[in-house]
Amino acid sequence: MTLDLCRSLALEKDLPYFGLEAGQECFGGIDILRVLVRQQSTSCDMPCAGNARQVCGGVLALSVYATQPQSPPPPPPPPLYPHAMISHDLVGCYSDDETYRVLPYLLDVSYTMMNMEYCRQKALAEGLTLYGMESGRECWAGLDAARARSLGPSSDCNTPCTGSSSSSSDAMCGGDGAILIFALAPYVWPPSMLPLPIYNVPIYNSPPPVYGPYSPNPAYPPNPAYPPNPAYPPNPSHPSYPPSPPLVEVDNLLPERLRPGAAYFDASFGVSVYSDPYYEDDIAMAWEEVEIPQRASQGNTFLLQGDCSLTSPPATSSGESAAIRFGGSSCFGVFVNGLLPNWDTSPTSAFSIVWIGRFDNSKRGTEEQTYVTFSRTGVDYDRELYWTDEQAFIYSYAKGFSFDLVTPRPAAEQWTMQVLSRRPDGKGDVVMSYSSYNMSGVMSTWTLPGGACEVASDHLVIGKDFRDGNKFFGGDLAIFLVYNRFLDEGELQGLVEFYAPRFAWPTNPK
Incomplete structure (x- = not known):
């Protein structure tokens, strides 16, 4: 993607304005007022995927341009002569x-x-x-x-x-x-004939930090002479913009002893959606981590791409939960913060990954579906972790497969908790555990030895095999947790008991 390419696509559609986002996405439109009413953004700092010298918006931020007749393309760079080290x-x-x-x-x-x-x-x-x-x-x-x-x-x-x-x-x-x-001395391209951007506009309003229910600071009691401003009713002449997620109730947060040290994602909080009268409502754009006082905010975020949406059932619905709905053909989430905080890459490090979701039976074909992958791309799959509904393995260039397990496919149309864990065995290798819990009330666990192997936390992706570009998850994902420790049987039972009312599970795992 480049500015020239996006502009040519807008010209083909006779659209007077075009914009670029996330380095590789092109949008077009006719109503500049929809842009000008938005807040200015400073996040348009991502180079274009097709030309690193141009800026193509940013993460959830759009660089907007006015379409003009296509300028002649710049001349090609001079030939590269064989380089001698000087x-x-x-x-x-x-x-x-x-x-x-x-x-x-x-x-x-x-x-x-x-x-x-x-x-x-x-x-x-x-x-x-x-x-x-x-x-x-x-x-x-x-x-x-x-x-x-x-x-x-x-x-x-x-x-x-x-x-x-x-x-x-x-x-x-x-x-x-x-x-x-x-x-190296970079080749300088001729000046671009493209217009300067009109506006850098964010795609959605960032949700506020989530710490629990609001309560006044005891040192500063509220002044009754200054009541809060009344909420303004929506203006029907303007499109709907993403609402801020509600403040969470403290009871909805995991108790301190069960909170993860690396990543804490709950679809009840931090999901930013985009609503437009011309498109499907509740399009999920980003999923921000639940912030907890025990760990300084890292701003951990999954950027959601493809057919992702947010389901928000009424609070009185039994067995229903807010969740990210993965469409099964293009929806996936990419962790945009680089490396996970507090992640230990040593060969025998302990960790636990918890996934709570349910599979959509209408999207349950013969192909396996991905929970999560670590460090698995088309050019680099050294020290990778691969976990789907049929298989889990850890692989590195140096060690090969240090762990490889075929797992049973979970039942569809019911909430299940899947847990993949590792701990050192005290002899230089590791012990791997896979646990599954669902409406049966039975905690099934498989334990087997594994080899010592580093697992990198770069390129964290949920819902898709990012290297092969397939194995999309089809269903709802409500909870995704990453611990930098091994969860024992008591802690797994604690998770079941905490989430049982939300997912209508039996409360005493067998």
């Missing part, structure tokens, strides 16, 4: 960390072709001005020179490149936790 290209060898990448964009991982020129061409293609090699096989890139040097120099860039037979110093591709960084 002294001013080398920035140096610097420390890197998997929780804070000094060059944040992973361009490629190659076990046969990686070298300086290979990585340089990748950076040129993406319009990035800094590139570096790490661990002999990884190519990273970025734009921020201060960030590139922020973790200090390193003397560990001594791993040979996988794509070079030479053992000389110029054939080294960084090392473990060390990246060899180079700079």
Whole structure:
């Protein structure tokens, strides 16, 4: 996606305005007043997927332009001559960390072709001005020179490149936790003929932090002389905009001993929806984490894409719950905050992942459906976790499959709790557990040994196999929790007892 491409699509539809969002989405319209009544946004900072030199909105923020006749395309860049390593290209060898990448964009991982020129061409293609090699096989890139040097120099860039037979110093591709960084002079494109943006407008109003029921600060009692402003009735001449999620009742939050340390998502809170008279109501756009006092707010958010909607049954409905409805063909959520907070990547770290949802029988075909994947993309599936309704495994390039389990498919049309857990066995490996609970009132648990293996928390995706682009979940997802510890039998029973009234479960797991 580029500005030119989006504008050409708007011209084809005779639309006078167009906008770009999230680096790759193109919208068009005819009523500029709908834009001008919105709040100005400062979040349009995401490069276009097809041209990193252009800005295509941001996460839930839209860059809006006026459509004009198509300008002649810029001339192609000059041919790239074979590059020879010269002294001013080398920035140096610097420390890197998997929780804070000094060059944040992973361009490629190659076990046969990686070298300086290979990585340089990748950076040129993406319009990035800094590139570096790490661990002999990884190519990273970025734009921020201060960030590139922020973790200090390193003397560990001594791993040979996988794509070079030479053992000389110029054939080294960084090392473990060390990246060899180079700079290149980027080609400067001719000035764009596109107009300046009219307005950067957010797609939805960010929901307020959720801490529990509001109560006045005892040190500052409310002044009866200044009653709160009355709510203004909606204006029928304007479209409906996303309402702010209601303040939560404290009883709806997990008790402190059961609250997760890495991620706490509950569809009763923090879901931002978009309503438009021309489209289906309650389109779910984003899902923000429940904020709890025990952990500083991380702003953890899933950006929801595709046919996602919010179901909000009446509070009196027995066995019904607010949930994200995944349409089964295109809806999925991408964790936009990078790495999970408080996640331990050590090979024998303990964790528990809790998923509470129900499958839609009308969308229950023969293909497996995805709960969640970690670190699983088309170019990098090292240290990945893969979990669907039929299988769960952990895989790394170094260890292969350290755990692989075929799981029974849950029953459709009823709320089920699925739990995948790991703990160290005290002997250098791990013990894996899979538990399932539903209307039967039986907690079924499978436990088996597993190998020690790191699990990275980048590229966290729910509802879709992001690497293969399929295995969409079809149904409702109400709860998604990630713990940085192993949940024992008593804690699992505590979760069942807490959520039993909401999901109409039997209260005594057998």
